[in-house]
Every structure is written in C-alpha cells, then in structure tokens.
Amino acid sequence: MSRTVVCVKWVADEGELRTDPVTLAVDAGHARRKICDYDRNTVEAARVAAAEQGGELIGLTFGGPDSAGALKDVLSRGADRALHVLADGTARADGHVTAHALAAGIRRFDDVGLVLCTEGASDTYAHETGPRIAELLGWPVVTNVGGLTVDGRRLRATRVLERETETVECDLPAVVTVVPEIGPAPVPGLRSVIAAGRKPTEQLPLADLGLPPAATTARTSVTSLLGRTDRRRHVLVADGDAHRKVAALLTALAEEGVLR
Structure with a gap:
C-alpha cells in the first residue's frame, strides 16, 4: 500500500484584503488566514485516491508558524497525519524555495506513490509548485486534472484543456495538479474536527532538512x-421609452470616454 501526499497552502482570506484607494497597495496584514479554498477540493480528491490505494494520506504544508493552522484543517478533511515544514522567518520563500521544501518533506516518507497539488493557489495561481516538485523528485507530472483514478501502480487522469479534455495514463509514483472543478469538498463535521486534534502532526524547521543554500535561497522577489x-x-437611465433609454445610455458612455 503506497502513501498519498496532498500539499496545501495557508493564505490570506481574499475577502478581507484591503486596497489603498490612492496608491492601490494591497494590505493583507488584517486579513484572517485560511487553507486555500481550491485546496479543499484537492484534499477531497486526495482522500478518494488514497482510499483507492488503501494507503495513508499525508497533509503537507510549508510556511511560517501561522501556517500550522492548515494542518488541523487538512486532518479534519480526512488526512491521517500531517507535516509542517517551518519556514525561516528571516528568509524569503518563492516558488523555488517552496518546491525544494515540499519535495524534501515528501522524501521523508517511504513508499509515496502519489502527490497532489492544486493547479494554483488562490493568492497567486502561479501554476508552478506541482511541476517544480515533480522535477526535483524525478517523477512524471500530470497537470490541469479534472478527474483521476488509481489502479494498482497505474494512474489514469483526465486533463481539462479549455474546450477539450485529454485522458492520459502513467505509472506511479507521480505528481498531479488538479483544477478546482475536480469536485466539491464536503464541510467537515464536528466529529471530524475533534478527531483531527488527535491525529499525529510534525513540525520540522526548514534548516533541519539538510538542503543546500542554493535550494533555500529565493530566486525571485515581488x-x-x-x-x-x-x-x-451610478448613472440612472429611467425615463422615456426603450429608444430614449438606449440613447441616454450611449450618451453617458460617450461622456465617460467608453464610446467614441
């Protein structure tokens, strides 16, 4: 029985972000944190895949101390255990560092057959984490997956390609990135939330993974x-018949420079 690892990200609640009306600078300092909405569907897909293999499901996240909140969420959604790779608070982490940290975390577990990531997190949607991890592990990667099944050591996935779909197969181990439309995630019940507190978790500093400095040094900056x-x-067009309303609307749009 092989293990399945699902990677999740602790992000700011996008509904609580503030934008300065003058500078347009985004302030996330007052926003609450949560597991990425898209990751919830990914965790459910990983739970189903792990059940098909009859193996353990492991939740994995990388980030600062507050990212530990992601562990209880993913455990309440069906993960059997969770690992938090703790980022160095003084260092910047970009996609390069994140992928190295997650790949190193995955290597700590024996017999991992499948790794699931969301195609992109709700804060950046950079499409890079899954492919980077696969490259570091030397495994095949299947992206934009809207459905998947596991049969023994064989993966069958349906890729969503704009107006078309593509079905591919590959041997495990493999990394899969899934789209949010892969399926809805049920809301954990009270029993699941309570049980999550009794499941094993581990917090491991990034420095303890033995990665070389090149792997933990960011290559990009925001x-x-x-x-x-x-x-x-708030232009209100209410008087007159349909022809007059259309004419008034066109006039208002022209005055705003929308129409020329």
Whole structure:
C-alpha cells in the first residue's frame, strides 16, 4: 500500500484584503488566514485516491508558524497525519524555495506513490509548485486534472484543456495538479474536527532538512503588489421609452470616454 501526499497552502482570506484607494497597495496584514479554498477540493480528491490505494494520506504544508493552522484543517478533511515544514522567518520563500521544501518533506516518507497539488493557489495561481516538485523528485507530472483514478501502480487522469479534455495514463509514483472543478469538498463535521486534534502532526524547521543554500535561497522577489478598485458612476437611465433609454445610455458612455 503506497502513501498519498496532498500539499496545501495557508493564505490570506481574499475577502478581507484591503486596497489603498490612492496608491492601490494591497494590505493583507488584517486579513484572517485560511487553507486555500481550491485546496479543499484537492484534499477531497486526495482522500478518494488514497482510499483507492488503501494507503495513508499525508497533509503537507510549508510556511511560517501561522501556517500550522492548515494542518488541523487538512486532518479534519480526512488526512491521517500531517507535516509542517517551518519556514525561516528571516528568509524569503518563492516558488523555488517552496518546491525544494515540499519535495524534501515528501522524501521523508517511504513508499509515496502519489502527490497532489492544486493547479494554483488562490493568492497567486502561479501554476508552478506541482511541476517544480515533480522535477526535483524525478517523477512524471500530470497537470490541469479534472478527474483521476488509481489502479494498482497505474494512474489514469483526465486533463481539462479549455474546450477539450485529454485522458492520459502513467505509472506511479507521480505528481498531479488538479483544477478546482475536480469536485466539491464536503464541510467537515464536528466529529471530524475533534478527531483531527488527535491525529499525529510534525513540525520540522526548514534548516533541519539538510538542503543546500542554493535550494533555500529565493530566486525571485515581488517588487510591488497592486490591487484594483472599481469606481462606479451610478448613472440612472429611467425615463422615456426603450429608444430614449438606449440613447441616454450611449450618451453617458460617450461622456465617460467608453464610446467614441
């Protein structure tokens, strides 16, 4: 029986982000943290895949101390154990560092047959974590997966390609990145939440993984993060028949420079 690992990310609640109306700078300092909404569906897909193999499901996350909150969430959703690779608070972590940390975390477990990641997190949606991990592990990767089944040591996945779908097969072990549409995630019940507190968890500092400095040194940096604000004009077109309303709407749009 092989193990399944599901990677999750602890992110700021996008509904609580603030944008400065003048500078458009995004402030996430007051936003609550949560497991990425898309990751919830990924955890459910991983739970089903692990059940098909009859093996253990392991939750894995990488981040600062507050990221530990992701562990209880993923455990309440069916994971059997969880590992938190603790980031160095003084170091920057980009996709390069994150992939090395997660890959090293995966290597700590024997007989891992399948690793699931979400195609992209709700905060960046960079499409990079899964392929990077696969490269580091030397495993095949299947991206944009909307459905998957496991039969022994063989994976069969359906890829979502805009208006088309593609079915592929590969041998395990493999890394799979899934789209949010892979399926809905049930809300954990009270018993599952309570049981999550009794499941084994481990917190491991990044420095203890024995990675070389090149693996833990960020290669990219964010120079700015700007939000978008919509300014509504609240133009009301209510008088006259349909022709007059259309004419008034066109006039208002022209005055705003939308139509020329």
